[in-house]
Amino acid sequence: xxxxxxxxxxxxxxxxxxxxxxxxxxxxxxxxxxxxxxxxxxxxxxxxxxxxxxxxxxxxxxxxxxxxxxxxxxxxxxxxxxxxxxxxxxxxxxxxxxxxxxxxxxxxxxxxxxxxxxxxxxxxxxxxxxxxxxxxxxxxxxxxxxxxxxxxxxxxxxxxxxxxxxxxxxxxxxxxxxxxxxxxxxxxxxxxxxxxxxxxxxxxxxxxxxxxxxxxxxxxxxxxxxxxxxxxxxxxxxxxxxxxxxx
Ligand SMILES: O=C(O)CCC(=O)C(=O)O
Numbered sequence: 001x002x003x004x005x006x007x008x009x010x011x012x013x014x015x016x017x018x019x020x021x022x023x024x025x026x027x028x029x030x031x032x033x034x035x036x037x038x039x040x041x042x043x044x045x046x047x048x049x050x051x052x053x054x055x056x057x058x059x060x061x062x063x064x065x066x067x068x069x070x071x072x073x074x075x076x077x078x079x080x081x082x083x084x085x086x087x088x089x090x091x092x093x094x095x096x097x098x099x100x101x102x103x104x105x106x107x108x109x110x111x112x113x114x115x116x117x118x119x120x121x122x123x124x125x126x127x128x129x130x131x132x133x134x135x136x137x138x139x140x141x142x143x144x145x146x147x148x149x150x151x152x153x154x155x156x157x158x159x160x161x162x163x164x165x166x167x168x169x170x171x172x173x174x175x176x177x178x179x180x181x182x183x184x185x186x187x188x189x190x191x192x193x194x195x196x197x198x199x200x201x202x203x204x205x206x207x208x209x210x211x212x213x214x215x216x217x218x219x220x221x222x223x224x225x226x227x228x229x230x231x232x233x234x235x236x237x238x239x240x241x242x243x244x245x246x247x
Contacts, residue, residue, distance in 0.1 A: 001070040009071065009116075010109050013142035013177030020063045021168030026125050028054045033082050033125075033192060046217020050194065051080035051210070058196060059222045064121050067172055068198055071116040077225040078118070078197040078206050085133065085191040091181015094153045094160075097141035098178075104205040105176040107142040118175035118197065118205050125192040129164045133184035133191055135171065136160040141178035148178055155182050175205075202231040 001009075009015040021029070032047070032054040040048045047053025058064070059077060068075045083091070100106060108115045128134040138159050141148060152159050160180070163171065173179060175197075184191045199205060208226075215226045 001067050005067070006070065006114065009067075009172070009174075010114060012137065012139040013107070014137050014139075014171060014173035014179075015067070016163050016165055016169060016171050017063060017067075018169045019166050020061070020170045021123065021125075023168070025057075026168050029058075029123075029194065030125055030192060033084060036082075037084060044217070046213050049211065049214050050082055051077070051196065051222075052214040052217050055080065055082075055194065056218050056222055058121075058123060058194065059218070059225055061170075064170065064172070064196075068119065068121075071114040071172075071174075072119060072198060072200050073115075074201045074231075075119075075198045075225075076201050076204070076227065076229070077210075078199050078204065079209050080194070080196045082194045083191065085184040085193075087184055087187045090133075090183040091135070094136075094138070094155060094178055094180040096176050096178045097138060097148050098144045098146070098176075100176070103203050104199065107174050107176040115200070116174040116176075117203065118199050120173050120175055121196040121198065122171040122173075123194040123196075124165055124169050124171065125167055125194070126189050127165070127167050128169075128191065129186070130162050132186045133182050134162045134165075135173075136162050136180045136182050137173065138178035142174045142176040144178075153178070155180050202229060204229045 005015055035043055036048055043053065051059050104118050106115065106117050122135060136155055138152065139161055151157060210226060215223055
């Protein structure tokens with residue numbers, strides 16, 4: 001993660017990295033999504049849900065792990081799903097924001113070290129133009145000191161901003177940032193986006209939702225991202241590469 005990326009992520013609470021995936025990776029992910037939507041039985045059971053099958057390479061994509069190591073230290077994966085949104089289909093209303101002491105939402109930065117807590121990684125598989133229905137963000141709200149006034153918890157608040165990006169771009173944001181889904185407006189293409197969620201190894205927010213058979217179908221080294229919640233393995237060897245907390 002570059003110093004500029006750290007500055008932007010800390011300042012705004014989110015970071016856009018354009019064109020992380022190449023066109024064959026995008027096509028392979030779209031093909032898996034299309035098969036899951038239309039003919040899931042044609043896939044082996046462990047590839048019928050994300051992050052199984054083709055999507056598994058995103059779990060520890062090097063561009064993402066580089067950022068996550070910086071803003072989370074050692075991390076686990078909590079969930080993975082995709083959205084296929086045609087014009088008129090929306091997402092969740094504004095949520096998140098404001099400084100707090102909950103370890104799952106406790107964004108902080110100390111001595112140049114960010115702790116982002118629950119963190120979302122979004123891969124956009126189609127081009128997104130600002131205003132078409134990409135995720136909305138209220139920049140800086142992840143470390144706001146005052147309650148967000150109701151007028152700015154509405155998606156039409158002028159404080160919300162969004163992004164334009166080419167296909168294959170990734171958007172990483174701290175879940176303590178106030179953010180929102182919004183209706184997709186482009187009639188010519190859907191929003192096809194993958195939402196992966198990560199947390200510090202010692203924290204878990206969501207009830208585990210990735211079924212065991214999906215986890216067991218992942219390549220061995222990726223299964224470690226779904227291990228139980230703990231930080232320190234006293235006296236015993238770790239059984240995966242992602243299991244040690246180094247600070
Ligand atoms: O649908 C969206 O664009 C936003 C999704 C969201 O709110 C989240 O990932 O927490």
